[in-house]
Amino acid sequence: MSQLVQIHAQMIRNHLSQDPFGVSKLIEFCALSEYGNLHYAHRLFDQIPEPNTFTWNTIIRGYASSSFPRQSLHLFIQMLKSSTYPNLYTFPFVIKACTHLVAFEEGRQVHGMVLKKGADNDVFLINGLIHLYASCGKIDAARKLFDCSCKRDLVSWNSILCGYTNCGLMEQAKTLFEEMMERDVVSWNVMINGYAKLGDIEKARELFNMMPTRNVESWNIMISAYAKCGLLESSKKLFDEMPERNVVSWSGIITAYAQEGQPTKALVVFDEMRRAQMKPNCRTIVSVLSSCAQLGALDQGKGIHIYVNQSKIKVDSIIGTALIDMYAKCGCVKNAVRIFDKLESRDVFAWTAMIGGLALNGHGKKALELFGEMEGAGVKPNAVTFVGVLCACSHCGLVEMAWHYFNTMKTVYGISPQIEHYGCMVDVLGRAGRLEEAMSFLKSSPAKVDAILWGTILGACWIHRDVKLGENVGDLLFRLEPNDSGIHVLLSNIYARVGRWDDARKVRLLMESKSLRKNPACSAIEVHGLLVMPEYTAQHLSPYSGKQSLILMPKGIPNS
Numbered sequence: 001m002s003q004l005v006q007i008h009a010q011m012i013r014n015h016l017s018q019d020p021f022g023v024s025k026l027i028e029f030c031a032l033s034e035y036g037n038l039h040y041a042h043r044l045f046d047q048i049p050e051p052n053t054f055t056w057n058t059i060i061r062g063y064a065s066s067s068f069p070r071q072s073l074h075l076f077i078q079m080l081k082s083s084t085y086p087n088l089y090t091f092p093f094v095i096k097a098c099t100h101l102v103a104f105e106e107g108r109q110v111h112g113m114v115l116k117k118g119a120d121n122d123v124f125l126i127n128g129l130i131h132l133y134a135s136c137g138k139i140d141a142a143r144k145l146f147d148c149s150c151k152r153d154l155v156s157w158n159s160i161l162c163g164y165t166n167c168g169l170m171e172q173a174k175t176l177f178e179e180m181m182e183r184d185v186v187s188w189n190v191m192i193n194g195y196a197k198l199g200d201i202e203k204a205r206e207l208f209n210m211m212p213t214r215n216v217e218s219w220n221i222m223i224s225a226y227a228k229c230g231l232l233e234s235s236k237k238l239f240d241e242m243p244e245r246n247v248v249s250w251s252g253i254i255t256a257y258a259q260e261g262q263p264t265k266a267l268v269v270f271d272e273m274r275r276a277q278m279k280p281n282c283r284t285i286v287s288v289l290s291s292c293a294q295l296g297a298l299d300q301g302k303g304i305h306i307y308v309n310q311s312k313i314k315v316d317s318i319i320g321t322a323l324i325d326m327y328a329k330c331g332c333v334k335n336a337v338r339i340f341d342k343l344e345s346r347d348v349f350a351w352t353a354m355i356g357g358l359a360l361n362g363h364g365k366k367a368l369e370l371f372g373e374m375e376g377a378g379v380k381p382n383a384v385t386f387v388g389v390l391c392a393c394s395h396c397g398l399v400e401m402a403w404h405y406f407n408t409m410k411t412v413y414g415i416s417p418q419i420e421h422y423g424c425m426v427d428v429l430g431r432a433g434r435l436e437e438a439m440s441f442l443k444s445s446p447a448k449v450d451a452i453l454w455g456t457i458l459g460a461c462w463i464h465r466d467v468k469l470g471e472n473v474g475d476l477l478f479r480l481e482p483n484d485s486g487i488h489v490l491l492s493n494i495y496a497r498v499g500r501w502d503d504a505r506k507v508r509l510l511m512e513s514k515s516l517r518k519n520p521a522c523s524a525i526e527v528h529g530l531l532v533m534p535e536y537t538a539q540h541l542s543p544y545s546g547k548q549s550l551i552l553m554p555k556g557i558p559n560s
Contacts, residue, residue: 001037004029008044023048024055031062038062050083057090064097072097073106088119095128104136123151127159134163158186165194185215192218196225220248227256247281255287263291267300279311282319289322298330315339317347324350328357348382356388364396383415390424394431402428419447426453430460435469451480455487462494470494485516 008026011017023044030041045051045059056079063072076094079086086094091114098107111129119125126149133142146152146160157180164173177183177191188211195204208214208222219242226235239245239253250273257266270288273280280288285308292301305323308315315323320343327336340346340354351374358367371389374381381389386409393402406425409415422445429438438457442449454477461470474491481487488511495504511517 001030001035001040004036005040017047018049020048020052020055024052024058027055028058031058032065036062038066038068053084053087053090056082056084056086057093060090060097061093064093064100069097069100073101073103086113088117088122088125091117091119091125092128095125095132099128099132099135102136104133104138107132107136121151123149123153123156126151127153127155130156130159130163134159134166137167139163139167139169154182154184154187157182158184158190161187162190165190165197168194168198170194170198170200185211185213185218189215189218189221192225193221196221196228199229201225201229201231216242216244216246216249220246220252223249223252224256227252227260230260232256232260232262245276245278247278247284250276250278251281251284251287254284254291258287258291258294261294263294266291267295267297282313282316285313285319286322289319289326293322293326293329296330298327298332301326301330315343317343317345317350321347321350321353324353324357328353328360331361333357333361333363346377346379348379348385351379352382352385352388355385356391359388359392359395362395364392364394364398367392368396368398368401381413381415383409383418383421386415387420387424390421390428394424394428397432399428399432399434417447419450419453422447422449423453423456426456427460430456431463433460433464435460435464435466439469451477451484451487454480455490458487458490458494462490462497465494465498467494467498467500483514483516485511485518488516489518 004026008017011019011022011026016022027041027044030036030044031038041059041062045055048055051059056075060072060075060079063069063075072094076086076090076097079090091110094110095107097103098110107129114120114122114125114129126145130142130145130149133139133145142160142163146156149156157176161173161176161180164170164176173191173194177187180187188207192204192207195201195207204222204225208218211218219238223235223238226232226238235256236253239249242249250269254266254269254273257263257269266287270280270284270291273284285304288304289301292298292304301323304326308319308323313319320339323339324336327333327339336354336357340350343350351370355367355370355374358364358370367388371381371385371392374385386405389405390402393399393405402425406417406421409417409421422442426438426442429435429441435457438460442453442457454473458470458473458477461467461473470491474487474494477484477487488507492504492507492511495501495507
């Protein structure tokens with residue numbers, strides 16, 4: 001772009017800025033190249049008094065393939081109002097924009113224009129329309145268009161096949177797949193992905209094994225399918241067997257580990273990815289930051305942040321939210337606030353991460369002030385936002401304000417309270433010593449009360465030395481979770497806190513009779529830039545212990 005701007009400056013100095021051919025080439029680079037700038041292309045386009053059809057098509061195509069497809073439709077409407085009429089190359093780009101927007105009605109209108117233009121036999125246009133209708137869930141309309149088409153190619157078959165699988169109609173998809181005279185790797189991938197989405201891993205693997213040829217996407221689909229079913233070992237085994245990998249392959253397995261609560265393994269695979277000289281994408285960065293947040297690995301998180309800056313990766317709301325979450329969970333609130341303040345646009349997730357981060361680190365009042373700013377900015381909170389708000393109220397002991405926000409969820413924002421919100425309210429009331437009110441609240445709640453909520457009450461009984469209520473809740477929990485060692489320990493501690501040592505000893509003996517042991521706690525720390533944590537795997541056994549080992553992971557990014 002820097003070189004193109006210089007060329008544009010030379011064109012202006014030499015009075016060539018109105019040359020249709022030269023300007024159209026400038027716009028083409030800016031709108032279509034991965035190194036271009038769509039905003040710059042639009043500014044150039046606006047300076048042309050009478051753009052020709054090629055220039056209109058270029059700018060429409062650029063927006064259709066971007067994150068702003070609606071702008072493509074706006075430009076198409078402007079084109080219709082101008083003296084330039086669209087040609088056969090215009091419609092595919094407009095149809096693509098409609099597909100991205102899932103804009104069924106607009107797509108039908110474009111279809112009508114195609115019919116008036118007499119281009120209903122153009123196989124490229126028909127394929128685009130089939131894909132549009134299928135993406136909008138109008139599979140019957142897509143099938144009707146497919147059946148009426150006198151010209152079908154492999155793309156036509158794959159488009160309708162993809163429509164069936166996206167709608168979960170695997171029986172119809174299977175029938176169509178068997179009717180296909182010709183299949184390519186895309187056809188097989190569509191079917192495998194369809195079964196994978198429904199969680200039918202056996203049929204997906206059966207088709208995968210039958211494939212005459214596979215590409216990287218075939219392997220990626222199966223890796224993702226195993227991961228979604230929680231079969232991470234099978235997913236990693238397949239990953240290790242891949243003949244070649246791309247960034248999607250690496251990101252898929254890293255994300256799977258991060259989302260399944262195995263952040264250490266996610267960071268190990270990320271380290272392998274870097275050694276393989278594979279450049280991470282946005283999804284990889286977010287998953288690795290999430291893993292650092294789970295482990296509290298601040299130095300590694302900072303290393304990822306340095307890599308993002310040095311690689312000139314734009315810190316948008318997605319990466320920004322991940323950075324805020326990482327810094328907040330690692331206790332570095334100032335850095336989290338700094339990232340939040342620098343964000344050009346803040347969506348509900350960025351606001352939620354910052355509010356939750358402040359609440360987590362004991363800055364309850366600041367969290368509530370930020371929530372007020374969020375409402376003032378016109379950003380609608382979601383259910384997770386209110387979890388952070390209620391946690392902030394809990395840490396500050398603001399019981400009445402917590403009730404206000406709990407009621408506001410439903411009355412103002414139409415968000416039905418979930419089990420997490422009930423847990424927050426129980427925690428608020430329990431910390432404030434209003435245990436009877438907490439009990440009444442739980443009994444009257446429409447949500448199914450689980451052992452975790454009753455355990456919160458039991459914890460509050462320990463804080464406020466309420467033995468009678470603690471015994472009642474303890475008996476209830478023994479029926480719900482008879483083999484939970486934590487319940488036994490907590491009830492024993494309640495007795496011990498008020499000096500009832502015989503009762504405390506009885507609970508401990510009850511634990512021994514059930515062969516229950518309290519799960520030992522473990523921590524991850526960073527020593528000289530290395531993440532040190534216990535790991536129960538044979539492959540990393542320490543010579544100092546037969547059970548636990550230390551995994552040492554380098555901080556930061558190599559060559560950064």
